[in-house]
Amino acid sequence: MKEKHITRLLALIVLLLVVVSGSGFGGVAASQTDSDAYAKSLLELKHTLRFNDDGNFKIVIFADIQDTYPLKEDTVRYMNQILDQEKPDLVLLAGDNHCGGIGNKSQLKTYLTAMCEPMESRKIPWAQVYGNHVEGGYTFKMGDVGEIGKAEQQKIFESFKYNISKAGTVYGMGNYVLPILRSDSDKIAFNVFGLDTHNYLNEKTGTQQNLYGQKFENAVLVENPIYGTLFDPGGKYETIHADQIRWYWKSSVALEEYNGSKIAAMMFFHIAQIEWEYITRNPKQTNMTGQDVEGVWPSELSSGLFHACYERGDVKGMFVGHNHQNDYNGTYMGIQLGFTPTIGSLAYFSPATRGARVIEVNQDDAFNFTTRMVYCKDLDA
């Protein structure tokens, strides 16, 4: 009797070991590191994105909601109205999604739940990048968000069912690509790259050591040749880091190799680069539409993202927020550079430009996607 008992126990243990180690081997087998495996890891999204049967795909960008707790009702109402009117396949939030001053985690959760309800209730996949008001900011002292750093916020974002953003592996938080597959095959027809533009030159972010340290701003902002004529706050911001650009380039190459052909792409991030200034200074040549109310506030440190994209040849549009009243778009060196004005109303805004940007892509002509604005004032009319 006793022996039987032991035999049974042993059998159980062996069975347990087999099951556990079996899944263990599975894990080992999955950790190949070749380029194909890398491309496949980029393709893993919570919800697969695919062009519609008619070959079209529509993206709506909301920028700078930048509200505090509780989120204002009018912002949500406008978001709902725009989503009902446009019926997008993907929604992008272009940073400063809250004001950076919500220091209580449950309040932040409640705020974000209300903020993403328009997408969640319609089952529309959505993704966010971060702005400069994430962990406090210039108007909110650093640390106002307390322990809720970007990494923690990313977890909250990912906890929503239709949020398909990723933390990413390079400097900052929320550096990722969203590949969109063709309607009629599993080939990729379009990539959406999201990048973090970080905070201010002087700040240490909650999630990662700032590269520069305190008083860096003074070292950078000596009289500068480029920005002398630009808006005063310009230059105080951090720049897109070189490791992010490396990541973009290599990811773009890996996906192209996996796909067997070049993939058209767009990028979205929070703060404009210096190249936006070419649009406003050359409205005719760049086919500028919309208004430049505020100028551009790029980082004084230019890390060359624009020219990397130009040389890579896949990114045909870059869209930012940050300047709440700018809604213009133009084309420099074949790349559309556009603003999305704020949809929120807590921070400054212009009733004339409050709205969202729409991007429409056709899978057979993805390099030539189109973009236009939707204004709240027209929804009220």
Next chain:
Amino acid sequence: MKRLICLLTLLAMCLSFAACNKTEKGPEPEPENYGSSSTEVLNTKKNLYFDAQGNFKVMIFSDLRVSKTVDEKIVKNMEKLLDQENPDLVILGGDIHDGTISNEAELRAVLDVLNAPLEEREIPWCHAFGVDTEGKEDAKTGYSRADQMSVYTSYPYCLSKTAPEWVYGVSNYVIPVRLNDGDTDPNNDKSGFNIWCLDANGYLNDYQPGLEDRVLLKNLISGKTNLDCIHYSQMLWYQDTSIAFEEYNGRLVPGMMYFQVPVYQFEVVKRNPKSQKFIGNDSEAATKISASERESGIFYTCYERGDIEGIFCGYNAENDFQGRYLNMTLAFCSTIGKTNLPETAGARVVSISRNGLGMETTMAYINQ
């Protein structure tokens, strides 16, 4: 028996725990390193070492711009400066010829004269191409960089190399200065300093026909400079090679970088002489420095990588000023190639110490 059961259970628990750990999501697949391997980096025609005192001296002759016949004065002045400074390595930078050289015979004729002072003194040298290498903007010779490179490297003391083909331009390479001369410890091939050269490339329209008109709108940076910039593939190769070499050496290897066309950050130094420790002459003050309108970010990339102590440029060939911006030295290298030598004519001297004293740079002038 109870003990056996306990033991087995414990063993099973341990094993399953270990197995569970295995099944946890491993690190995400990372993109590959695109850089040159340490073996490739260390493979130079002649190894460079610090001298017995732990010093290494680089001398840069930039933009000699000789035409088909070399002015004797240039060679004499070069010899004078070489004998005065005794460098361990010489960089011939930028437009070594003025773009009128159109075949191998012509290039050899010129280099035989120009390199004689170096070859005779057995001084290792290398070079980086300038914007007029394949002819001026409106008069291309059709004599390619790659073909010219093979002439350069045929000289015994020329250490110039070429990066992999996917990297834009031709004269992109790094030459390490080794810490150990190989006598005391043959297995120690660790490096103390890296000398990076990047190709300045040509004009905007050389990169893509018609690009100039697309770039040069009402511009922000240049005074309508139609020069191309350091391309992203060059920057990617530099970063990944530097990363791989850091891993190989077990520490970040400091270095310097030469490319011909200045970056706009020289303008920052110029406009803030006090705070940026401006020394020297801005002889071409009337015009902006000739940075490309395409700000491709090489300065910031070097800053973030953290290994480059100084960036050295030419092109504005009468300028010899230097200054500091964000922990880096930015220094112009003036030329000795002009018929009427300006006050600033000379060569730039870079002194590197392996003893942690860093890198210092001064000008060696003809007129002194």
